[in-house]
Amino acid sequence: MALLDKITEKILQQIDGSGFQQKGAYNLRHNGVALCHGDSEHIKIKKKEDKPGIDIYIDGNTRGEQVHIPVVVDASGMKDEVYNDFYIDAGADVTIIAGCGIHNSGCNESRHDGIHSFHVGKGANVRYEEKHYGEGEGTGARVLNPVTKIYMKEDAVFTLDTVQIKGVDSTVRETEVEMGANSKLFVIEKLMTHDSQNAESNMEIQMNGDGSSAQIISRSVAKGQSRQVFHPKAVGNAKCHAHVQCDSIIMDHAEVASIPEINARHLDAAIIHEAAIGRINDEQLVKLRTLGMTAEEAEGIIIDNFLN
Amino acid sequence: MALLDKITEKILQQIDGSGFQQKGAYNLRHNGVALCHGDSEHIKIKKKEDKPGIDIYIDGNTRGEQVHIPVVVDASGMKDEVYNDFYIDAGADVTIIAGCGIHNSGCNESRHDGIHSFHVGKGANVRYEEKHYGEGEGTGARVLNPVTKIYMKEDAVFTLDTVQIKGVDSTVRETEVEMGANSKLFVIEKLMTHDSQNAESNMEIQMNGDGSSAQIISRSVAKGQSRQVFHPKAVGNAKCHAHVQCDSIIMDHAEVASIPEINARHLDAAIIHEAAIGRINDEQLVKLRTLGMTAEEAEGIIIDNFLN
Structure with missing residues (x-):
């Protein structure tokens, strides 16, 4: 068992809610190198030969297993780029817990670019959790x-649960999905920015197979002078349906722009988009404050509820 | 009174629902020239000296009056560009009925570009109706x-009611609005395309004044191989609220893309967007057909209801 320092352990608590342990299938990347890794009967992790990153092979008999692949960067000035490719066989049922935490105690930019691709076999069920966090x-x-x-191959189900907790100064998120027949996609994106942070999230869902469906829920809170831009795009190329919902709360002097695109290229494509941007609900604030909370406490509770 | 030919009269019936008459304030533009025009006590129309078009002066004592400024193009191969500027004094209450119809019986493109600007005084109430139609x-x-x-100056109210009836092969619509304090904007856009037609509608609403509000409703039907792209943008720079709603029905092999943008740049800006694209409601179709209608008749009734 690799020994982990205090900073790494603290960051793992933030980004791996299920509790990171050195057992089963796992890979802990620390400042650009794999600090420790393990396989399980059904899940094999192989280091890439040609570039940084790993290939993760999940066989069709995997049932309810978790893979943990957290990334910790605590060297100031480090630029870490990693390519992780997941090959999920038909019929597998797996939860992948990723996430990246940066601890920066220096004056140079620390950066992590994680490029993940998921090849999801017929009827496989994948839950992918990703938490992003910065401190220092x-x-x-x-x-x-x-x-x-x-x-996604036919009948595949993919749940993408992605959270930016706090402390990330700049992020550009790119998500691309191609959906086969009768596949189902669920996306839950939660994002919080503060101070002078910038966040941009671009998402493109191509519904290519008959019977495919997508549900995208994005919730964000922008505080301070932070800026957020959302650009979700749902394209219906077949008999399909999609529902995209983006809700944002702005506070202080923050700015949020939501620029969704829905595009129906097939007679039987049905796509709905809803977006709302506004300040915290005043009635809720007043109610909580009459219960004896300070303005900050009341705001905190409303925001926690909104993001959870 | 100018005598109008049959084609012009027929087109006027399509684009001027209130009934065009040569009385009160009016200006009929035909193949690039003013065929006839008149002023009223409160509304004066002046031909521009420097470029094609007219200046329309509407004084503050105007109450419930109509101005009719239809455009007819029936010369094949004609490109008509016109600049119409409206100066609406504080407190005026006026309905402006514009519209353009093209009759093209030749093999060359006929085109009309109408550039309209509205300077709306404090507390003025303007209703602007515009119908577009093609035939031949x-x-x-x-x-x-x-x-x-x-x-729009403070307390101004503007209603933009714009319809593309049918027969327009290509359209690119640009709408820009700047809103002062407590001004109110209502936009109703209805658009029908068929065959291989293309339509693009870009709209940008800048809510600059506290208390300003905008309601934008866009409804469209795309038949045949036609394509439509909508890009409404609502920007909240002050305490304001906006609601943007785009609904489209696709038929046959048509394609519709809706790319709204909502942008909150102020803590007290509240902006909501909703968009839906889908095929005709099957239940309604079945219901109407059990009443003895053919598929075409039933579709026609559903579309008429949707667009009206």
Whole structure:
């Protein structure tokens, strides 16, 4: 068992809610190298030969198993780029717990770009959880630019649960999904920015197979002078349906722009989009404050509820 | 009184629902020239000296009056560009009935670009109706590219009611609105395309004044191989609220893309967007057909209801 330092352990608690342990299938990347890794009977992790990253093979007999692949960057000035490819066989049922935490105590930018691709076999059921988090007393920026590519065969089910907790100064998120017949996609994106942070999230869902369906829920809170831009795009190329919902709360001097695109290219494509941007519900604030809370406490509770 | 030919009269019936008459304030533009025009006590129309078009002065004592400014193009191969500027004094209450119809019996493209600007005084109430229509047995395209710029002073109310009836092969619509304090904007856009027609509608609403509000409703039907793209943008720079709703029905092999943008740049800006694209409601179709209608009749009734 590899021994982990205090900073790494603290960050793992933030980004791996299920509790990171060195057992089963796992891979802990620390400052650009695999600190420890393990396989299980059904899940094999192989280091890539040609570039940084791993290939994860999940066989069709996997049932309810978890794979943990957290990333910790605590060297200031580090730029870490990693390519992780998941090959999920037909019929597998798996939960993948990723996430990246940056601790920056220096004055240089620390950055992690995780490029993940998921090849999801027929009828497989994948849950992918990803938490992003930044901390550290340094002035150096904490930058996270995830790219997520999902290729779904027929009858596959994919749940993407992604959270930016706090402390990420700049993020550009790119998500691309191609959906086969009768496949189902669920996306839950939660994002919080504060101070002068910037966040951009681009998402493109191509519904290519008859009977495919997608539900995208995005919730965000922008505080301070932070800025957020959302650009979800849902394209219906077959008999399909999609529902995209983006809700944002703005506070202080923050700015949020939501630029969804829905595109029906097939007679039987049905696509709905809803977006709302506004301030915290005043009635809720008043109600909580009459219960004796301060304005900050009341705001905190409303925001926690909104993001959870 | 100017004598009008049969084609012009027929087109006027399509584009001027209130009934065009040569009385009160009016200006009929025909193949690039003013065929007839008149002023009223409160509304004066002046021909521009420097470019094609007219200036329309509406004084503050105008109460419930109509101005009719239809455009008819029936010369094949004609490209008509016109600049119409409206100066609406504080407190005026007026309905402006515009519209353009193209009859193209030749093989060359006929095109009308109407660039309209509205300077709306404090507390004025303006209703602007615009109908677009194309017809003619020729193979030449019928093209309409309207530009509408609206500048609203405080407490102004502007209703933009715009309809593309049918027969327009290509249209690019640009609408820009700047809103002062407590001003109110209502937009109703209805658009029907068929065959290989293309339609693009870009709209940008800048809510600059506290208390401003905007309601935008867009409804469209795309038949045949036609394509439509909608890009409404609502920007909240002050305490304001906006509601943008786009609903489209696709038929046959048509394609519709809706790319709204909502952007909150102020803590007290509240902006909501909703969009839906889908095929005709099957239950309604079945219900109407059990009443003895053919599929075409039933579709026609559903579409008429949707667009009215």
